[in-house]
Amino acid sequence: MDETPILQVRNLHKQFGPGCSHCTDLDADHLEKNFCTSCGTVYAVRDVSLDLYAGEILGVVGESGSGKSTLMQCLYFDTDVTAGAASINVPHLAGENVFGLSSQQKRAIRNHDFGMVYQNPIHGLKMDFSSIGNIAEKLIAAGSRRVDEMEATGKRLLENVQIPLHRMKEEPRNFSGGMQQRVQIAKALSNNPPILFLDEVTTGLDLSVQANVLDLIKKIQRDLGISMVVVSHDLAVIRMLADRTVVMLNGEIIEQGLTDQVLEDPQHHYTQQLVYSLL
Amino acid sequence: MKANTHFAFFDEGSKKEIRRATLKAVAIPGYQVPFASREMPIARGWGTGGLQLTLSLIGKQDVLKVIDQGADESVNAVSIKKLVQKTTGIKVTEQTEKADLIQSRHRIPEVPLTKDQILVLQVPMPEPLRAVEAREYMTKRMHSEDDYSGVWLMLFEQIMKYGKTATAADHPVYVNGRYVMAPSPIPRFDNPKMHQSEALILLGAGREKKIYAVPPHTDVASLAFEDYPFQKESFEGIHCHLCGAEGVFMDELVDQETGKTTHQCNDTSFCMEQLNKQQKAEVASVYG
Numbered sequence: 001m002d003e004t005p006i007l008q009v010r011n012l013h014k015q016f017g018p019g020c021s022h023c024t025d026l027d028a029d030h031l032e033k034n035f036c037t038s039c040g041t042v043y044a045v046r047d048v049s050l051d052l053y054a055g056e057i058l059g060v061v062g063e064s065g066s067g068k069s070t071l072m073q074c075l076y077f078d079t080d081v082t083a084g085a086a087s088i089n090v091p092h093l094a095g096e097n098v099f100g101l102s103s104q105q106k107r108a109i110r111n112h113d114f115g116m117v118y119q120n121p122i123h124g125l126k127m128d129f130s131s132i133g134n135i136a137e138k139l140i141a142a143g144s145r146r147v148d149e150m151e152a153t154g155k156r157l158l159e160n161v162q163i164p165l166h167r168m169k170e171e172p173r174n175f176s177g178g179m180q181q182r183v184q185i186a187k188a189l190s191n192n193p194p195i196l197f198l199d200e201v202t203t204g205l206d207l208s209v210q211a212n213v214l215d216l217i218k219k220i221q222r223d224l225g226i227s228m229v230v231v232s233h234d235l236a237v238i239r240m241l242a243d244r245t246v247v248m249l250n251g252e253i254i255e256q257g258l259t260d261q262v263l264e265d266p267q268h269h270y271t272q273q274l275v276y277s278l279l
Numbered sequence: 280m281k282a283n284t285h286f287a288f289f290d291e292g293s294k295k296e297i298r299r300a301t302l303k304a305v306a307i308p309g310y311q312v313p314f315a316s317r318e319m320p321i322a323r324g325w326g327t328g329g330l331q332l333t334l335s336l337i338g339k340q341d342v343l344k345v346i347d348q349g350a351d352e353s354v355n356a357v358s359i360k361k362l363v364q365k366t367t368g369i370k371v372t373e374q375t376e377k378a379d380l381i382q383s384r385h386r387i388p389e390v391p392l393t394k395d396q397i398l399v400l401q402v403p404m405p406e407p408l409r410a411v412e413a414r415e416y417m418t419k420r421m422h423s424e425d426d427y428s429g430v431w432l433m434l435f436e437q438i439m440k441y442g443k444t445a446t447a448a449d450h451p452v453y454v455n456g457r458y459v460m461a462p463s464p465i466p467r468f469d470n471p472k473m474h475q476s477e478a479l480i481l482l483g484a485g486r487e488k489k490i491y492a493v494p495p496h497t498d499v500a501s502l503a504f505e506d507y508p509f510q511k512e513s514f515e516g517i518h519c520h521l522c523g524a525e526g527v528f529m530d531e532l533v534d535q536e537t538g539k540t541t542h543q544c545n546d547t548s549f550c551m552e553q554l555n556k557q558q559k560a561e562v563a564s565v566y567g
Contacts, residue, residue, distance in 0.1 A: 103420075104425070104426075107426060129436055130436060130439055130440075136432065137428055140432055141426075141428040145431075146504060146506050147504045147507055148506050169439055169440065
């Protein structure tokens with residue numbers, strides 16, 4: 001690919017705890033997985049660099065505790081990073097390290113350039129506001145002050161994700177898990193963000209609903225050309241969605257490449273274990 | 280006046296602290312300044328915030344008016360008046376234009392206020408974002424970041440549910456283009472009176488320990504979507520059954536037996552004044 005990536009992450013670190021003389025030297029083998037036994041510091045994300053190109057889906061796989069979700073939270077500014085840089089290739093942010101911006105500017109990026117779908121809809125939706133209100137929230141945050149426009153956008157999105165319109169004024173708390181997830185996707189898409197983060201979106205859904213949601217994501221990518229980062233521990237999901245895949249273990253990227261390549265010919269022994277245990 | 284109490288109930292240190300918070304509030308229009316709300320001889324939620332402002336501001340020459348939902352004679356207004364009077368010996372009045380300091384619950388008087396007057400409003404719930412965010416540190420952050428999508432979302436929800444904004448009172452306002460503020464539970468009818476007000480408007484929340492202000496000549500805009508403009512209560516075609524006034528905020532009275540509704544000025548002193556004027560004119564026409 002010759003174009004510049006839309007999202008570029010360099011040397012992202014996220015640790016919980018201050019670190020000690022025992023563990024600050026990361027090369028030395030003082031850590032148990034990503035955890036320092038002497039001071040209790042957790043190195044959740046270690047030196048992660050990745051590129052996301054326009055219109056592609058980047059898969060992130062790894063076992064529980066490998067730092068996938070923490071990485072997503074860092075990228076979506078839900079949590080502050082310990083070190084590292086990220087740049088977004090949109091005109092008003094060119095060349096800027098977005099981790100260094102003020103919280104107000106970060107909020108603007110979230111509202112205009114990012115969409116996020118959490119594993120648990122409770123984090124992404126306001127459960128006691130109507131579904132259409134949830135979508136409007138993001139539009140309001142991005143500056144819309146016309147009810148008719150927001151209602152029209154909301155209706156269009158809900159139709160796209162197959163929520164019957166007669167239920168649009170209902171609170172998502174009344175909905176099934178799959179419906180909640182689809183409302184969340186509609187909300188994340190409301191501002192036509194160039195970048196969408198999907199964190200374990202199908203985990204916990206039954207198979208037919210999973211297939212629905214995956215279809216929907218594929219369709220969105222095809223129709224709108226949105227770039228996505230998809231986190232999952234389910235290799236089938238990754239195989240279906242992702243163009244490229246990175247494999248994380250203990251906070252580090254241990255392998256990356258085209259999804260087919262990684263899944264058919266895994267190089268790292270952990271990836272081999274992961275792939276073969278599934279097949 | 281009781282001999283053994285301090286002037287205006289508070290010791291000087293307390294008054295100073297409240298005045299300092301008040302000055303800060305005036306300097307940052309619409310910003311909620313925390314203050315050390317004192318234990319008062321009336322219960323929290325009965326106007327202790329307003330009362331503390333009144334007591335810290337009142338001087339020996341001042342004339343006080345206290346209103347409770349438009350009425351000068353309601354129990355709460357009378358008790359507050361008595362307390363201030365007993366601890367200061369100042370004069371009280373019911374006539375809006377004669378008062379220097381007006382403490383009010385849930386109304387702004389019908390008679391326009393002047394630059395020599397201060398309006399003190401009692402506030403039960405000073406935080407316009409509380410309904411969307413329960414945590415104080417989060418609402419503080421939202422105010423500091425000018426993040427008011429929550430308040431807008433509440434209005435949007437009301438439009439979705441009821442076809443219009445359904446805030447009967449306490450309709451949120453933008454102050455000086457910066458802070459979103461709860462104007463206290465005044466009817467929407469009174470919101471425009473805050474805009475470019477001649478008088479200083481102070482708002483005190485005793486239980487929530489906050490003081491905030493709208494200084495004179497400050498922009499106050501009621502929140503409204505572009506296609507759902509702000510509307511105040513309409514009393515078109517309705518007049519007061521006592522004084523005949525129109526275009527003022529009315530109470531609706533329902534006769535339990537006949538089921539007939541009549542309307543009456545909510546501002547009792549305004550109504551009385553109209554009646555007095557009419558009587559004067561009548562007397563003058565007969566004997567003059």
